[in-house]
Amino acid sequence: MMTEAARRIRETGVVAILRGFDESTSLRTTAALTRGGVRAVEITANTEGFQHTLEAVSASCEDQAVSVGAGTVLDSETAQTAIASGAEFLVTPTFDEGVVRTGNRYGVPVLTGVATPTEALSAYEAGATMCKVFPASSLGPGFVASLSGPLSQIPLVPTGGVSRENAPAFFEAGAVALGIGSAIAPTAAVETEDFAEVERRASELLSVARDHRSVSRGFASEVSTKNP
Numbered sequence: 636m637m638t639e640a641a642r643r644i645r646e647t648g649v650v651a652i653l654r655g656f657d658e659s660t661s662l663r664t665t666a667a668l669t670r671g672g673v674r675a676v677e678i679t680a681n682t683e684g685f686q687h688t689l690e691a692v693s694a695s696c697e698d699q700a701v702s703v704g705a706g707t708v709l710d711s712e713t714a715q716t717a718i719a720s721g722a723e724f725l726v727t728p729t730f731d732e733g734v735v736r737t738g739n740r741y742g743v744p745v746l747t748g749v750a751t752p753t754e755a756l757s758a759y760e761a762g763a764t765m766c767k768v769f770p771a772s773s774l775g776p777g778f779v780a781s782l783s784g785p786l787s788q789i790p791l792v793p794t795g796g797v798s799r800e801n802a803p804a805f806f807e808a809g810a811v812a813l814g815i816g817s818a819i820a821p822t823a824a825v826e827t828e829d830f831a832e833v834e835r836r837a838s839e840l841l842s843v844a845r846d847h848r849s850v851s852r853g854f855a856s857e858v859s860t861k862n863p
Contacts, residue, residue: 638723638724638742638743638744639702639723640675640702640704640723640724640743640744641724641744641764641765643674643675643700643701643702644674644675644702644724644746644765644792644811644812645790645811645812646674647672647673647674647675647812647841647844648806648810648811648812648813648841648844648845648848649673649674649675649812649813649815649819649837649840649841649844650675650676650677650704650726650746650792650794650812650813650814650815651668651673651675651676651677651815651816651819651820651837652677652679652706652794652814652815652816652819652820653665653676653677653678653679653682653816653820654679654681654682654706654707654816655679655682655683655822656682656688656825657683657684657688658684658687658688658691658692660825661678661688661691661692662691662692662695663828663830664820664825664830664833665692665695665696665701665703666695666830667820667830667831667833667834667837668819668820668833668834668837669696669699669701670834670837671833671834671835671836671837671838671841672837672838672841673701673819673837673841674700674701674702675701675702675703675704675724675812676692676696676701676702676703676704677703677704677705677706677724677726677814678692678703678704678705678706679705679706679707680705680706680707680708680709680713680717681707685705686716686717686720689703689705689717689720689721689722690720690721693720693721693722693723694721702723702724703721703722703723704717704722704723704724704725704726705717705718705720705722705724705725705726706725706726706814707726707727707728708725708726708727708731708734709727709728709729709731709734710731710733710734711731711733711734711736711737713734714733714734714737714738715737718737718738718741718743722743723743723744724738724743724744724745724746724764725737725738725743725744725745725746726745726746726748726767726794726814727745727746727747727748727767728748728767728769729747729748730747730748730749730754730757730758730761730763731747732761734747735747735758735761735762735763736761736762738762738764739762744764744765745762745763745764745765746763746764746765746766746767746792746814747763747765747766747767748766748767748769748794749766749767749768749769750768750769750770750774752782752785752786754766755768755782755786755789755791756786756789759786759788759789764790765789765790765791765792765811765812766789766790766791766792767792767793767794767814768782768791768792768793768794768810769793769794769795770794770795770796771793771794771795771796771797771805771813771814772795772796772797772801773795773796774793776793776801776804776805776807776808777808779791779793779805779808779809779810780808780809782809783808783809787809790811790812791809791810791811792810792811792812792813792814793805793810793813793814794813794814794815795814797813797814797815797816797818798818799818799836799839799840799843802815802818802840802843802844802847803843803846803847806843806844806847806848807847807848810848811848812844813840813844815840818836818840819833819836819837819840820833820836821833821836824836
């Protein structure tokens, strides 16, 4: 479903993942990411105080043209809690049909974790909005390219071990977006409150998306002609 959140993910090509940060730190980190151009931020459900953090970050982004979602969503109960707390998209590490149904029921896009062609097709046919190729560092850009061939209708979002160095290869392999954690918001920078570094990394990775996404799929022109 092409909701505002899904559109922002596809246009900018980056989902910034925040895991394990408290509410105050998440708010400041999100502000830095936003200044760097990020328009989709994921708060993982295995973060202590996840619900309150998600609510606070979602509220802070209401007027910022930024969509905040929930990651590491393992079941429909967590999906419902996340949506009630303001999540505009859901991200899973595995394919759980209950999460997909819950997202579709409430009009919230779901990025479903997959590691095989069968999982990708099953998830997409069940109603997943995009498929999160996970773990991307183990599967590699070659897997993404191979998957994109016969299943070109499925938007792929490699996640897990994505870095500045390998991001171009994933985009060139056909990824519509990348889920990026420590490469965009490294713990060391966040803990020392070096939010300028977070902003710099965000801006750099957005530039990588603009420069390397497959022109044949129209993403490069789409990014250049639309505002996130």
